[in-house]
Amino acid sequence: MTFRDLIGQQQVKELLSDSIRTGRVGQAYLFNGPEGIGRRTMALCFAEALTCEHGGPLPCGSCRPCILNRSGTNPDIIWIRAKEGRSTVGVEDVRSVQEEISTAPRFGKYKIILFEHAEKMTVQAQNALLKTLEEPPPYIIMILISSNSGALLDTVKSRSVRIDFKRYTDEEIVCAFERAHGGGGTDRHILCEYADGIIGRALLMADSAQYENLCRRILECLGALRDGGGAALCDMEELLAEYAPQKEILFFTLYSVFRDLALSARYGEEIPLQNVPAAGEIRKLSEKIGYHDAMDCIGRIGSAWRLIGQNVNYRLAADALAIRIQEVIHHG
Ligand SMILES: [Zn+2]
Incomplete structure (x- = not known):
């Protein structure tokens, strides 16, 4: 992966590429932004460019470090x-990398230390890190990846070049989705609403294996809900609860299933x-549920999503x- 392959974050890409081109690379960076915004991918791109023996900003792809980077086994990226x-x-x-920090890189000019979830460092860990941040060896570059810079000590932050990752535009979200999913066929407005500027969500939604599996489970639940009974309701509630950590993909898929049911009917x-x-399952179920009831459910899904966006308890809104949904589609 190179800067050229990454969608969006133009300013960040330019800043990092320029620093490599001009040889003015900082020794510590803080990549800050929400989960799924692409900080980790960008950090890895930067690290791979820095370790290439030809000096980037686009890695050559054929030197020894570049070959090792492809399999994630370059000892100079830690x-x-x-x-x-x-x-x-x-x-x-933190202490476990002190030895790595004090030894020169195996191949190129730099050795990169990447801190995933830097906000999870204890105060003691950050204090231990500070010693290195104060006088790092010239070949060391540290990248602190964080979703909550408030959890970092001011002294750590003041020694790092801070880079804030911005939310993606709707065009970039659609582009990322289509590149990963291979073509259109989705409702652009709904995709953007549920992805909310986070590219990781769009990529998750484009993950067809996961998407198909979820779609089938929703259809099974809906079939049972239509036939009625408390057990069916419990199954649906369980499915909604299970996907709480990925509520965006859940709501996106729910919407998409009902959209298909409505139009098919x-x-x-x-x-x-x-x-x-x-x-096959959609066509069969759509004959039972019908256009108006499916559209009614789409409205309810949208309302539930808006409530969750307003910080209403997820479980409450999902239940x-x-x-x-059962009230609408059950015909006992
Ligand atoms: Zn190279």
Whole structure:
């Protein structure tokens, strides 16, 4: 992955490319922005450009470090993460890289230390890091990736070049989705509403395996809800609860399934579906649910989403939505 392959974040790309071109690379960076905005990908692009023996800003792709970068095995790019099962990065995690920091790079000019979730560093860990930030060896470049710069000590922040990642425009979101998904067929407005400027969400929505699986599970739940019964309602509530961490993709898929149900009920096979792999199930269910009820559900999904956006408790809004959907589609 190079700067040229990345969609959006033009200012960040220019700033980092220029620093490589002019040889004025900072020794510590703070990449700040929400989860899914592309900080990690950008940091890796920057690291790969810096380690190329030909000096970037676009890596040559054929020198030894470039070849190792392709498989993520370049010893000059080092990640620091919370150990498995731990929610914080401790002082021992920072100390474990001190030796790496004090030895020169194996190949090129630089050695890059990437801190994933820098905001998870304990105060002690940040203090240990400060010692390095004060007098780093000239080949060391540190990138602190953070979604909450408020959790970092002022002394750490003041020694880093801060780069804030901006939300993506709707055009960039659509472009990222189509590049990953391979073509249109989706409702642009709805995609942008649920992605909300976060490219990671658009990419998740474009992940067809995950999308298809979710679509099938929604259809199963809807089939059961239509036939009625408390168990069906519980299943739907469980599905909505399970996807709480990925509520954007859940609501996007819910919308898309009901959009297909509505159009299939009204226009039959004249209208191409968004969820092609589940076309059979959709056609069958659409005959039972009908156009008006499907459109009614779309309205309710939109209302629930707006409530969640206004910080109404997710579980509450999701449970209420499951009940409302059942009210509409159940014909006992
Ligand atoms: Zn190279």
